[in-house]
Every structure is written in C-alpha cells, then in structure tokens.
Amino acid sequence: MEARGFSHHDMVSPIRFGTATPRGRPSATIAVRFLPGVVLNGRRIGERDRVVHLVPAPAGTVPPDRLQAFCGQSFAPGQAEIVGVGRGMPCVVCLAAAPPADA
Secondary structure, eight states: OOOEEEGGGGGHHHHHHBBBOEEEEEEEESEEEEOOOOOEEEEEEEGGGHHHHEEEEOOOOSSOEEEOOTTOOOETTEEEEEEOTTTTTOOHHHHHHHHOOOO
C-alpha cells in the first residue's frame, strides 16, 4: 500500500474506513505518521518524530477536524500520511493503548 496524505476527502468514505460498532467503538484502525516537513509547536518534524501512530477510523461520512491517535497525538488535515501495515517504527504507546483486533 502506497503512503499518501490524509485529507478530508479521505474521511468521507465509510466503506473504506468502516463504521462504528454497536458499542460505539470504531470497527477499524488506520496507521498514520506525520508527513516530512510538518511544523509542530514551532519545530519542523524530523525522521525520529515520524513514528507510526494507530488511529481509530472515523465513523460516518462527516470528516473530523482532527484524527486522534490512541496515544493522544492528534493530526490535522494535511499533516499526516496513511501508511501500510509493517511500515515505519510504531508508537509503543499506541500499541499498548489500542484495543485488540478482535475487540
């Protein structure tokens, strides 16, 4: 899977990203990381900062203002790219905080 930027257009397809389960939990998780060159808190993101975060896939067709990773890191449109499974260094906090795949 080719990495690509996150935009509001990406968030409008409930088929691609899933819908909420009856208990309100997301039915899918996506992996994202900051795009190269993003400025955050007055500092340009470096390669060390580009760890792969796990984000609950938004439900419905209304795009969110931000994506929120399980570790608490948030991403605005144009700041993140979606990455394929097994690509990049994972965020350890996201791995520990994300629900199990069969939950």
